Amino acid sequence: MALNLDLSFLTADVVKANLLPGLYYSLQLTVVTMVCGVVLGTLVALMRLSSRPWLQRIAAVYVDTLRSIPLLMVILWFYLLIPAGFYSFIAGGYGLAHRPEFSAVITFTIFEAAYYSEIMRAGIQSVPRGQVYAGYAVGMTYSQCMRLVVLPQAFRNMLPVLLTQTIVLFQDTSLVYAIGAYDFLKGFLTAGQIYNRPDEVLLPAAACYFVISFSLSMLVRRLQARIQIIR
């Protein structure tokens, strides 16, 4: 079988029916994971930097465990372990009909939080100690000092790294392939199957992922140049 590179079947209708819902899900997954993952990751980073050994240990086990197994394995684990009853709580029958999609959101949030927490930890440690002392000196409590002094600076310092990790995350969303969630890649594969170009359709898929990731990384680079000046 030779390649049939006639991709004219990707008409506006096919794009609308097959690709856009997939792209929408991939972006949704990326954004939800980024927001929830950064919040959870920051909490884990604070635990890891806390003065209580048991909190430190819990955070370390969480991060080290997730960072030493492949995302694909984690996706499979969560898909297996989240009980079916859980999905029936989500939006009526909608959750049950979209099990892989919801499972992926939970998996990615928990998995990426481990990576984000390492970034936030580096960010928090990049804030000079004097800032913390100054906060305490003016009578702030620990939580005020973290919330008002340390975290804003840590977040700003680490913004480019957080965004770069998010681009990696966007690429990794294609791994939901393993549980059959309908993402951008699946959209392409489905269209390819319908119009009998199951292999060739990978090329436009690769091109789209490339364009999205590349332009996002260009934006991050520009942002980095813009916020670098503070010191």
Add this chain to the structure above:
Amino acid sequence: MSAWEQMRESATLMCKSTVDETVYSGCFAGKGDLTYLQWLLHSWGWTLVVALVALVIALVLGLVIGVMRTLPNKAAVLFGEAWTEFFRNIPILIQLLIWYHIVPEVVTPLKAVSPVVLACIGLGLFTSARIGQQVKAGIATIPKGQRYAGLAMGMTLTQTYRFVLLPVALRVVLPTLTSESMNIIKNSSVAYAIGVTEMIYFATQAGEETSFHSTMYLGVTILYFISAFAINRAAAVVEKRTRLHGALGGK
């Protein structure tokens, strides 16, 4: 069923033949048969083979690409940068699917080749972009004066790289190369999508066959842990052995 009984059943399952109902007492079947434990170990072997071969490809190409991006030659820099962006911005899953489904149609000799080889190439090129990035960053940390000093002493450009820049740059990037080697083990899991019988493939197949998904997943997860830990230790030894006196945390 109590947790204890469940564990015992899982253990028995691993010693069972993959073909019939025989349970082997030593967990290892003789010739012509295979227990689930043996199958798991075989798949671990494939994971390691794919990861290690890909790592060698990635190190060699990554070094070349990283050096190219620092050469005083516009074309070389451009090529290195294009290479990096190309392999970095397409998800590894799509890259492997392309290596499996599309490349053999264009380069017909590859049709006869097993998916393991394609996975090694695909994963190797994907990782080479990332390693190249780090090698470039490592060379960039060396003060420019060292390069000029080398050249001023009459060394050729090759000699300057070989004797002045790379010995230091490679030591600088060693820690990131460690995490890259751990990544490559993790990324090799994607090769299951093109039919390489590595551990994820085992986990899904054996899980289907026996309906004991969690037992199989657990076995695989433990082996991933062991692999990551082994690389971590090995890297620590290499880092200690190659450390320079008076630099980079050395004595």
